[in-house]
Amino acid sequence: MPKKDLVIVESPAKAKTIGKFLGSEYEVKSSFGHIRDLPKKGLNIDIEHDFEPHYELNPDKKKVVAGLKKSAKAANTVWLASDEDREGEAIAWHLCKALGLNPSTTKRIVFHEITKTAIDHAIENPRTVDIKLVDAQQARRILDRLVGYELSPILWRKVRSGLSAGRVQSVAVRLCVDREREIKDFKAKTFYKLTANFSVAKKHQEFPAEFNKSIDNHDQAKHFIEAVKNSTYQVESVIKKPGFRSPPPPFTTSTLQQEAFRRLGYGVRQTMSLAQKLYENGHISYIRTDSTLMSLDHLNESAEYITKTYGEKYHHRRQYRTKNTSAQEAHEAIQPSKVNKLDCGSNNQEKRLYQLIWQRTMASQMSPAKVEKTEVAISISRHPEKFMAKGEILKFDGFLKVSGNIKDDTLLPPLATGNKLDLKQMKAIESFTRPPARYSEATLVRKLEELSIGRPSTYAPTISTIQSRGYIEKKDIAGIERPIKIIVLEKGKLSEQATTIVTGTDRSKLVPTLLAEIINDFLTKYFSDIVDYDFTADIEKDFDRIADGAIKWPIMIKKFYKQFHPLVTKSAKVKREEVTQARTLGLDPKTKLPIMVRFGRFGPVLQRGSTDNEKKPDFAPLPKDTDMESVTLKQAVEMFKLPRVVGKTEKGEEITANIGRFGPYIQVGKTFVSIKDLDLHVITEAEARELYQEKLEQLSKKIIKDFGNGIKILNGPYGPYITDGKKNVPIPKTDQPVTLTAQTAKTMLEKAPARKPFRRHRARAKAKSRNK
DNA sequence: CAGTGAGCGAGCTTCCGCTTGACTT
Numbered sequence: 139m140p141k142k143d144l145v146i147v148e149s150p151a152k153a154k155t156i157g158k159f160l161g162s163e164y165e166v167k168s169s170f171g172h173i174r175d176l177p178k179k180g181l182n183i184d185i186e187h188d189f190e191p192h193y194e195l196n197p198d199k200k201k202v203v204a205g206l207k208k209s210a211k212a213a214n215t216v217w218l219a220s221d222e223d224r225e226g227e228a229i230a231w232h233l234c235k236a237l238g239l240n241p242s243t244t245k246r247i248v249f250h251e252i253t254k255t256a257i258d259h260a261i262e263n264p265r266t267v268d269i270k271l272v273d274a275q276q277a278r279r280i281l282d283r284l285v286g287y288e289l290s291p292i293l294w295r296k297v298r299s300g301l302s303a304g305r306v307q308s309v310a311v312r313l314c315v316d317r318e319r320e321i322k323d324f325k326a327k328t329f330y331k332l333t334a335n336f337s338v339a340k341k342h343q344e345f346p347a348e349f350n351k352s353i354d355n356h357d358q359a360k361h362f363i364e365a366v367k368n369s370t371y372q373v374e375s376v377i378k379k380p381g382f383r384s385p386p387p388p389f390t391t392s393t394l395q396q397e398a399f400r401r402l403g404y405g406v407r408q409t410m411s412l413a414q415k416l417y418e419n420g421h422i423s424y425i426r427t428d429s430t431l432m433s434l435d436h437l438n439e440s441a442e443y444i445t446k447t448y449g450e451k452y453h454h455r456r457q458y459r460t461k462n463t464s465a466q467e468a469h470e471a472i473q474p475s476k477v478n479k480l481d482c483g484s485n486n487q488e489k490r491l492y493q494l495i496w497q498r499t500m501a502s503q504m505s506p507a508k509v510e511k512t513e514v515a516i517s518i519s520r521h522p523e524k525f526m527a528k529g530e531i532l533k534f535d536g537f538l539k540v541s542g543n544i545k546d547d548t549l550l551p552p553l554a555t556g557n558k559l560d561l562k563q564m565k566a567i568e569s570f571t572r573p574p575a576r577y578s579e580a581t582l583v584r585k586l587e588e589l590s591i592g593r594p595s596t597y598a599p600t601i602s603t604i605q606s607r608g609y610i611e612k613k614d615i616a617g618i619e620r621p622i623k624i625i626v627l628e629k630g631k632l633s634e635q636a637t638t639i640v641t642g643t644d645r646s647k648l649v650p651t652l653l654a655e656i657i658n659d660f661l662t663k664y665f666s667d668i669v670d671y672d673f674t675a676d677i678e679k680d681f682d683r684i685a686d687g688a689i690k691w692p693i694m695i696k697k698f699y700k701q702f703h704p705l706v707t708k709s710a711k712v713k714r715e716e717v718t719q720a721r722t723l724g725l726d727p728k729t730k731l732p733i734m735v736r737f738g739r740f741g742p743v744l745q746r747g748s749t750d751n752e753k754k755p756d757f758a759p760l761p762k763d764t765d766m767e768s769v770t771l772k773q774a775v776e777m778f779k780l781p782r783v784v785g786k787t788e789k790g791e792e793i794t795a796n797i798g799r800f801g802p803y804i805q806v807g808k809t810f811v812s813i814k815d816l817d818l819h820v821i822t823e824a825e826a827r828e829l830y831q832e833k834l835e836q837l838s839k840k841i842i843k844d845f846g847n848g849i850k851i852l853n854g855p856y857g858p859y860i861t862d863g864k865k866n867v868p869i870p871k872t873d874q875p876v877t878l879t880a881q882t883a884k885t886m887l888e889k890a891p892a893r894k895p896f897r898r899h900r901a902r903a904k905a906k907s908r909n910k
Numbered sequence: 911c912a913g914t915g916a917g918c919g920a921g922c923t924t925c926c927g928c929t930t931g932a933c934t935t
Binding site for chain 2: 148149150151168169170171172173175176178179199220221224225226228229275278279281282283284285286287288289290291293294299300301302303304305306307414418426592593595596599600739740796797798800801803805810812852859861866
């Protein structure tokens with residue numbers, strides 16, 4: 139058998155397609171991304187010796203590399219065809235190291251599109267590994283390791299074990315914290331929106347118009363409406379102008395994530411896993427890209443499809459430049475593999491995502507939509523200002539034909555200068571200015587991309603990390619109801635209404651936790667450069683200079699470390715109290731020890747006494763409805779009185795009162811009774827006895843049957859159920875609970891599925907397996 | 911959507927970027 143040539147690419151799906159183009163003389167294999175890296179445990183950078191990195195074979199890539207090694211030995215020639223960017227070049231270099239190839243002679247090829255011509259062209263024009271570009275990647279890698287692995291341990295010691303900080307994630311968190319504070323500090327201003335409905339005299343076609351000046355307050359609005367009450371209205375001018383709307387460029391990773399969230403409600407992680415499936419099944423091109431370029435084949439196929447399906451006038455050939463200057467353009471835009479396939483995907487979610495990609499790609503090669511805009515100015519006889527009415531008619535749909543969100547025309551009746559108008563109704567509605575918007579997963583990705591922070595392959599993981607570390611929570615926010623006033627003028631009569639509107643409602647938004655604020659305040663104080671929004675963009679310039687050969691990577695890293703590391707040393711000496719934003723409330727009257735509030739391992743906590751003393755301090759949770767800023771000494775002193783001995787039951791058992799995870803309760807032995815209406819600090823023995831008695835009665839009713847061995851039939855709020863203490867099985871209505879035997883109860887329990895653990899535990903377990 | 915009412919002590923955690931599966935839930 140003749141020897142084959144070996145081509146190594148990064149992605150197995152890519153290997154498959156290229157294999158088809160190249161034929162049987164070539165074996166095409168994949169490295170599955172990076173194969174060597176700094177070991178997870180420890181810094182593995184020799185700071186004393188020019189920051190020399192110690193790489194190891196990725197533990198989960200041993201098999202892959204062994205396979206590649208075997209093929210490389212048997213091959214005539216090895217072609218390194220990893221992506222043409224910094225990371226791809228590094229992969230090629232690491233492949234040389236791992237496979238025992240000489241980097242200065244091994245053939246290195248690149249191609250931007252997966253087509254026969256592109257690949258043939260690449261094979262005819264090989265080069266060797268660009269070591270300067272590899273060095274730029276090494277500098278990037280080493281800097282990230284230094285920052286991440288020197289900052290995180292400070293957080294473990296000062297705040298909580300297991301925390302993390304890094305060049306990308308800490309800025310992502312900062313964006314959310316800064317935004318949340320802007321929202322908190324935002325003072326909503328009220329203003330009045332003034333609108334009117336007119337009709338052409340004696341005709342009945344009504345149309346809306348808006349007053350062209352803003353009105354600040356109720357008095358102004360009322361004053362204005364009173365002043366114009368007996369006015370006449372007339373069309374002063376009608377201006378028609380043509381306008382057009384152009385289609386957006388084809389998808390990159392970031393814009394796909396945004397649009398999938400906006401149109402389909404998918405989270406970024408979900409979008410990526412659906413897209414991955416579409417990619418693996420050959421339906422779409424590569425999904426982690428920052429490029430909006432389309433391949434020539436795609437351009438031609440789209441041209442043919444659009445012309446044939448919609449007609450010549452719908453086609454408009456375009457090649458989009460990538461806006462982002464830091465884009466590395468190793469891939470194409472995300473596009474369908476076959477333009478004439480309208481339906482791809484193995485489930486509904488995939489199908490909808492595919493459709494979105496197909497529409498966006500197709501739209502990008504279609505004509506702009508043409509509209510005619512009409513602006514009508516309406517004069518007021520008793521006032522110098524005007525009302526404006528706007529209409530828009532779609533003259534030609536163009537790309538809107540496929541993008542599926544054709545806006546309804548806003549039609550105006552035929553109007554001409556001088557037309558007299560009847561006022562049907564005038565309305566001034568009190569409104570509020572809005573604070574800046576909270577980030578969603580998708581808009582945070584857009585912001586990161588805008589700041590050149592992170593890469594297409596890391597957007598989704600970064601969003602996951604900041605959530606699993608407890609920095610950010612994805613939340614729905616309930617709005618607040620506000621009273622508003624509406625002033626109405628109708629048939630010459632002025633009236634006022636009071637009603638309410640809800641403002642500030644938010645769905646699935648990223649909200650920083652108190653932990654995030656604590657960490658962010660510490661980092662911005664001691665490491666302002668690292669969490670600066672421009673930090674990544676600035677060091678990217680240095681990486682570019684390394685790639686150009688203008689500087690050597692150890693020089694750049696040394697310069698960075700010289701100013702970075704002293705900050706690490708300095709911040710390590712900062713007192714824990716400062717980092718956790720401790721605030722002394724005053725002295726405890728009983729023990730004369732100071733009481734403070736600070737951010738503890740599990741969140742805000744009250745502390746009595748100091749860690750410097752021989753006697754260890756006491757801890758207590760914060761009372762409900764207080765926070766670190768608002769809690770008072772008086773409230774804190776009460777908390778340290780817990781658990782409080784309330785008295786004894788008739789039988790002489792001790793009754794205590796305390797606050798637990800689910801609020802205040804009293805306890806007798808192992809029986810807990812929630813307190814709802816009474817204050818646990820003042821509840822009397824008699825009241826407590828009564829509560830306990832009620833609970834006992836309730837419990838006695840609860841047990842329908844006791845089979846022993848912990849197996850019982852209990853009466854729950856949702857009907858009778860069987861329990862063994864671990865699992866609960868509801869009893870169907872057809873069965874009489876009293877007639878069940880121990881044996882049937884047992885089998886029912888065995889058949890039932892295991893009880894779901896608490897959500898919190900599940901999230902934690904997930905995060906663990908993800909990060910391993 | 912029931913019921914529930916922690917925390918002991920040793921050694922571990924962590925970064926960003928490139929790729930997919932092999933695992934649970």
